[in-house]
Amino acid sequence: MTSALQAQALGKRYGKRWALSDCTIDIPAGHVVGLVGPNGAGKTTLLKLAGGQLQPTTGGITVLGERPGSTPAQLARVGFVAQDTPLYAALTVAEHLRLGARLNPRWDAALARERITQFGLDPAHRAGKLSGGQRAQLALTLGLAKRPELLITDEPVASLDPLARRDFLQGLTEAVITHELSVVLSSHLVSDLEKVSNYLIVLVDSRVRMAGKVDRLLATHHRLTGPRRDPVRLPADQRVISVSHTDRQSTFVVRTEAPIHDPAWTVSRLSLEDLVLAYMEKPAENRRAAVEVQR
Ligand SMILES: Nc1ncnc2c1ncn2[C@@H]1O[C@H](COP(=O)(O)OP(=O)(O)OP(=O)(O)O)[C@@H](O)[C@H]1O
Numbered sequence: 001m002t003s004a005l006q007a008q009a010l011g012k013r014y015g016k017r018w019a020l021s022d023c024t025i026d027i028p029a030g031h032v033v034g035l036v037g038p039n040g041a042g043k044t045t046l047l048k049l050a051g052g053q054l055q056p057t058t059g060g061i062t063v064l065g066e067r068p069g070s071t072p073a074q075l076a077r078v079g080f081v082a083q084d085t086p087l088y089a090a091l092t093v094a095e096h097l098r099l100g101a102r103l104n105p106r107w108d109a110a111l112a113r114e115r116i117t118q119f120g121l122d123p124a125h126r127a128g129k130l131s132g133g134q135r136a137q138l139a140l141t142l143g144l145a146k147r148p149e150l151l152i153t154d155e156p157v158a159s160l161d162p163l164a165r166r167d168f169l170q171g172l173t174e175a176v177i178t179h180e181l182s183v184v185l186s187s188h189l190v191s192d193l194e195k196v197s198n199y200l201i202v203l204v205d206s207r208v209r210m211a212g213k214v215d216r217l218l219a220t221h222h223r224l225t226g227p228r229r230d231p232v233r234l235p236a237d238q239r240v241i242s243v244s245h246t247d248r249q250s251t252f253v254v255r256t257e258a259p260i261h262d263p264a265w266t267v268s269r270l271s272l273e274d275l276v277l278a279y280m281e282k283p284a285e286n287r288r289a290a291v292e293v294q295r
Pocket residue numbers: 014018019020037038039040041042043044045046
């Protein structure tokens with residue numbers, strides 16, 4: 001199966017500072033990929049490299065098997081909705097749709113009209129006069145009506161109210177199923193990502209700390225709670241992701257393929273949010289720094 005996005009030792013530097021370092025990932029097509037990480041981790045940088053708006057400093061990236069932005073045909077296959085939902089302030093909603101139709105060979109006018117009606121956007125309204133959430137909906141409509149094979153969205157739901165967020169995420173799920181769309185979306189709202197993503201990437205300090213299919217990640221990560229113990233005394237097949245201690249108790253998040261038999265531990269499953277937070281903490285001391293990349 002073609003990869004939606006493939007990066008090999010990809011890096012981007014601004015001056016002396018690396019915004020993204022040594023990023024190697026291979027995301028199969030047909031997934032909804034959640035991209036999470038703290039502020040400044042490099043998420044927008046990765047998305048802009050994928051959208052062809054930035055050029056790599058090191059390494060390489062392909063999107064749907066081609067170099068991002070290499071040809072008009074490649075650009076037509078990828079929809080990109082940026083964080084700041086750039087629209088033309090002086091153009092009306094209807095003019096944005098006409099522009100979309102002119103610029104995009106696979107433009108789906110019916111889908112665009114349907115979404116505009118659904119979200120109560122007045123076609124005569126200028127984009128500059130829309131609320132932040134309405135602008136986001138218009139930008140997302142332009143991205144979806146382009147009928148891309150891959151939709152890249154940076155914080156698409158940040159400015160939407162809870163109902164609009166739910167509608168957007170539902171619309172996305174439907175588009176994935178109906179149009180065999182792949183999606184990469186970054187968000188700080190892991191609870192939203194949990195509803196739609198089946199693939200997750202965690203970026204921390206410009207590096208990929210974890211990437212893989214959500215069901216596999218949830219099945220192989222566990223929280224262990226029990227009497228205080230040094231993490232170096234855990235079995236070698238238990239990769240320590242995060243560690244916390246009180247005077248008497250230790251809590252570890254570990255990744256392992258094997259069953260955990262040690263009776264000292266209370267073993268519990270993690271929510272996706274717990275998993276993300278565990279990877280966003282500093283790497284566990286004294287242990288192999290955990291970088292998990294699964295296909
Ligand atoms: N145009 C730029 N010039 C210089 N540094 C930049 C530029 N864009 C981003 N950076 C830096 O690169 C790093 C990664 O930024 P990026 O915007 O990719 O992070 P992010 O994970 O998307 O953050 P956020 O969640 O806050 O949106 C940050 O340290 C940021 O300051």
